[in-house]
Amino acid sequence: MVRINENYVKLPESYLFSEIARRVAAYKAANPKADVISLGIGDVTRPLTPSVVEALHRAVDEQAVAATFRGYGPEQGYDFLRRTIIEHDFAPRGVKLEADEVFISDGAKSDLGNFGDILGVDNVVALTDPVYPVYVDSNVMGGRAGELTDAGWSRIVYLPCLQERGFIPALPETRPDVIYLCYPNNPTGTTLTRSELKLWVDYALQNGSLILFDAAYEAFITGEDVPHSIYEIEGARKVAVEFRSFSKTAGFTGLRCGCTVVPKELTVKVDGREVSLNKLWNRRQCTKFNGTAYIVQRAAEAIYSPEGRREVRENVDYYMNNAAIIREGFRGHGFEVFGGQDAPYIWLRTPKGFTSWGFFDRMLDECNVVATPGVGFGPSGEGFVRLTAFGERQRVEEAIERIKTKL
Numbered sequence: 001m002v003r004i005n006e007n008y009v010k011l012p013e014s015y016l017f018s019e020i021a022r023r024v025a026a027y028k029a030a031n032p033k034a035d036v037i038s039l040g041i042g043d044v045t046r047p048l049t050p051s052v053v054e055a056l057h058r059a060v061d062e063q064a065v066a067a068t069f070r071g072y073g074p075e076q077g078y079d080f081l082r083r084t085i086i087e088h089d090f091a092p093r094g095v096k097l098e099a100d101e102v103f104i105s106d107g108a109k110s111d112l113g114n115f116g117d118i119l120g121v122d123n124v125v126a127l128t129d130p131v132y133p134v135y136v137d138s139n140v141m142g143g144r145a146g147e148l149t150d151a152g153w154s155r156i157v158y159l160p161c162l163q164e165r166g167f168i169p170a171l172p173e174t175r176p177d178v179i180y181l182c183y184p185n186n187p188t189g190t191t192l193t194r195s196e197l198k199l200w201v202d203y204a205l206q207n208g209s210l211i212l213f214d215a216a217y218e219a220f221i222t223g224e225d226v227p228h229s230i231y232e233i234e235g236a237r238k239v240a241v242e243f244r245s246f247s248k249t250a251g252f253t254g255l256r257c258g259c260t261v262v263p264k265e266l267t268v269k270v271d272g273r274e275v276s277l278n279k280l281w282n283r284r285q286c287t288k289f290n291g292t293a294y295i296v297q298r299a300a301e302a303i304y305s306p307e308g309r310r311e312v313r314e315n316v317d318y319y320m321n322n323a324a325i326i327r328e329g330f331r332g333h334g335f336e337v338f339g340g341q342d343a344p345y346i347w348l349r350t351p352k353g354f355t356s357w358g359f360f361d362r363m364l365d366e367c368n369v370v371a372t373p374g375v376g377f378g379p380s381g382e383g384f385v386r387l388t389a390f391g392e393r394q395r396v397e398e399a400i401e402r403i404k405t406k407l
Contacts, residue, residue, distance in 0.1 A: 007126030007143045016133050016376035017041050020360075021203040024370055037399045038371040039326065042186075042344070042388040044251045045319060048299075049311035052250060055302035059295035061197065072082045073291040076282060077259070079230045081297045087261055089244070095231040100262050101278060103294050104300075105286060106256040108216045108245035113138040115212060115260070117288070118280040119178060126157040126176035128169045128357035130187055131213070135180045147299025152379050160380045161188060167338065167347070168196060175207050181230075184221060187377045187386040188347040189323075189339015192227045192275075197233055206241035210268075210277075211236075216258075219316050237263040241277070248319075248344060250312050257292055257300045287306045319344050322396045323389035329400035330387075335407070344389040347374070356382055360381070367402040 014022065028036060041324055048056075062068035076082070082102040090097050095120045105111045113134055127135050129152070136153065139145045146155030157176045159169035167188045172179075181200060183192045192200075204211050211230065218228040230236045245258040252258075262281045267274040302308045323340035331337045336349040348371070350359040356373035363369045363385075374384030389396070 005141070005143075007141050007145075010145070010148060011137060011140050012148075015137070016372070019376075020370065020372060023360075026365070027364055031133070034368045036364070036368045036370060037391070037395050037402075038370040039387040039391060039396070039399055040303040040372040042248070042390055043253050043265055044248060044253055044315075044319075044390045045392045046315050048251050048255070049303070049308065050301045050303055050313055051302045051308035052255075059298040063295065066353065070294045073297075075285045075289055075291045075295050077102065077133055077292060078101065078294070081301050082259075084301050084304050085244075088309075090231065091230060093227075093229060093232055094162075094370065095229055097231075097261065098264070100282075101261055103262065103281065104297060105258050105289070106292055107247060107252075108243040108260075109134055109216060111212060111258065111260040112212065112243055114288070115281070116142040116144070116282070117284050118277065119144075123177040124174070126158060126172050126179045126209075127378070128181065128185070129379060130374055130381030132182055132186050133213075133377065135182075136329045136378070158379065161185075161190075162380060163338075166190065167196050168192065170204050171199065176209055176350065179204065179211050180210050180214070181211055182216070184217040184226075184343035185339075186214075186217065186343070187345055187346075187372065187374065187381065188344040189341070189345035190347070191221065191223060191342045193223075193225045194227050194233070195225075197227055197230065201230065201233045201236045201239060205235050209239065210266075211240040213240050213242045215242050217248060217343050217345075218244070219249040219312070220320060220344055221372050222320075223342050225343055231263075237265045238268070241266065246300055246303065249316060250300070252296075252300070252317065255296055255299060257296050291304070318393070319389045322391060322393060325393075325396055325400060326387050326389060329403065333404055340389065341360040346387040346389070348385050348387060350374075350383050350385060352361055354383075356385055359385055361404075363407070367399070367406045369399045369402055406407045 001394045082099040125139050126146050145153035157172050161167040161169050167190045202310040211228040221398050230240045246252040262278045264278050265275045303312050326346050327340040338347040340346040356375040360373045363371050371385040372379030
């Protein structure tokens with residue numbers, strides 16, 4: 001008799017964004033003339049930049065010539081991209097890395113979900129709440145979440161990010177083995193200052209915890225006191241893995257490329273001996289991952305050229321101007337609004353008497369505008385919705401006008 005991983009059965013039937021898509025599709029089917037604008041799911045709308053497209057074409061042409069054809073690539077990524085990332089993203093911030101500490105992937109989501117492969121089932125996991133659903137669901141799949149109750153998963157330590165604390169989580173009262181942090185934050189759009197992030201690194205050093213740090217939105221940071229990498233904090237190399245993505249900064253949501261940094265100093269004790277997480281992750285990737293496509297890695301390399309950096313900056317500025325339009329539009333209409341200054345996400349408190357899903361329905365019904373219900377990110381997200389800045393400018397402005405005239 002075939003047996004399954006029964007942890008999958010524990011998962012809610014629908015992933016948050018799949019449920020949103022289902023509800024929007026049902027609404028469109030019932031209202032075929034409705035012109036729906038999405039400020040919900042965070043997919044980009046700006047096309048790939050000229051530098052990226054040119055690099056893709058060059059790489060494709062190379063694949064058509066025997067002398068430059070490439071088949072299987074290194075599972076860890078090509079050195080040309082690993083070294084370019086270090087040179088431009090880390091070295092200018094005083095962070096020293098070696099090429100074999102950087103692993104090229106098909107996106108941060110994949111690696112965030114897959115990193116649990118090398119972590120034991122008995123680990124206690126702490127998550128900020130609200131939080132990106134992949135952190136929760138992948139730990140459910142891995143058997144670390146326990147049972148689902150009205151208060152959340154029984155074995156997960158929730159770190160509430162509440163309005164009265166500026167959506168900054170307090171250090172856990174119960175020591176966790178693994179801590180997920182995402183800054184700039186998805187969904188609240190908030191950040192941690194250098195001193196605030198140092199508290200977490202110091203905590204992990206003192207308690208032997210591992211931090212999984214999602215830095216997918218670091219390119220959107222504008223504040224001078226907000227670190228772009230956790231490795232800017234002393235001691236972080238001993239306790240943290242960092243995940244990065246080209247999806248939002250360079251429009252790679254469809255092309256798929258990111259990287260994960262696993263420092264060599266990051267070790268755990270197994271039967272009294274030190275075991276390198278870098279080596280374990282490398283072993284996992286060599287077994288389960290065949291590497292990111294060569295042409296995609298050449299495209300990623302191109303965003304670090306002078307032209308590529310300028311083009312990416314223009315994209316980031318475009319989306320952050322959208323964020324300002326959304327933030328100020330709702331604020332001017334009397335809403336409580338957070339985020340949208342160092343991140344492409346706006347965290348909006350729902351009007352009195354509305355749940356997250358209730359306000360989602362109202363925005364869809366009355367304005368034909370899609371948001372993401374905050375409760376979908378965790379219990380502390382109830383009473384909020386998330387809006388994203390990744391739409392086309394004209395559609396973003398139109399959505400705000402609808403809010404002003406119809407809500």
